[in-house]
Amino acid sequence: MADEIPIPDEYAGQRFDRVLARLFPDYSRSQLKGWIEAGHARLDGQAVRPREPVHGGQLASLDAPDRLDEHSSVSAQAIPLHIVYEDEDLVVLDKPPGLVVHPGAGNPDGTLENALLHRFPELAAVPRHGLIHRLDKDTSGLLVIARSSRAHARLTEAMQAREIVRRYQALVIGSMPSGGTVDAPLARHPVDRKRIAVRQGGREAVTHYRVAERFPFHTLLDVKLETGRTHQIRVHMAHVRYPIVGDPVYGRRLSVPRGATETLAESLRGFRRQALHAARLSLTHPVSGETIEVAAELPTDFQALLRALREDARAREAEARRRADR
Structure with a gap:
């Protein structure tokens, strides 16, 4: 059933989408605009354009489709979740590598979304079941989940305004001399639609990175997203010729450095996913206004690969000293 609210006289002359955002503050402006265009939000029972001027006394009605999520095909499933922060308005969890976020082709269930509906049944009535953003299947780390429509709207707007700070750790191929920024627009690949490519005319995309640890043939980076494109x-990283280790789509074929220790060789051969982890997250709480900062440790496979790289680096340094002493 649609919610109906009379439009106050003081809003006369303003755009319908802006007035609707004031009348229904639990939803973001982008959500409301989409619903107006789809006919889910009406003025005096009529479908209108988002910029349609309103008059005092008219009736604004909203039948938000996401309220029907409890009847969707996504089922609740008992899948373990690693919660790192939780209150009545939001949750931050640490997603393991290998867990798909949304059901889709090839992954009809067993996803993070299924797990969320089991752990937090109230998410059935929240837009997108509380999800604010996503991580690729084989990327690990922190994800924000809203537990109410109000929190979802405010967090979505904060994400769009780039007010949620996300920092990653990435292991790339090659010894980087220094950090920097990649400012290159992204769009769907012109041939392979499953891939993303740097393309003129694409959406703005900015990535900042700095060297956290350097190895003979690899570099561990601290990465900060300014935008959050797919x-x-x-x-x-592939664009600047330092692709992420193990990336099956944008990376290079497996290459074990000459003279690598057996441990490193085995670790590189066995690491079959991108070495990318959403490590730290900072945001303003959507209700209290306090600053929330959380961190997640690297997964065990990523930690093991770093140990192997450090062991290899020490072995190479020891060999170099022996040769210098001869």
């Missing part, structure tokens, strides 16, 4: 870090 596959952004993976594509940008």
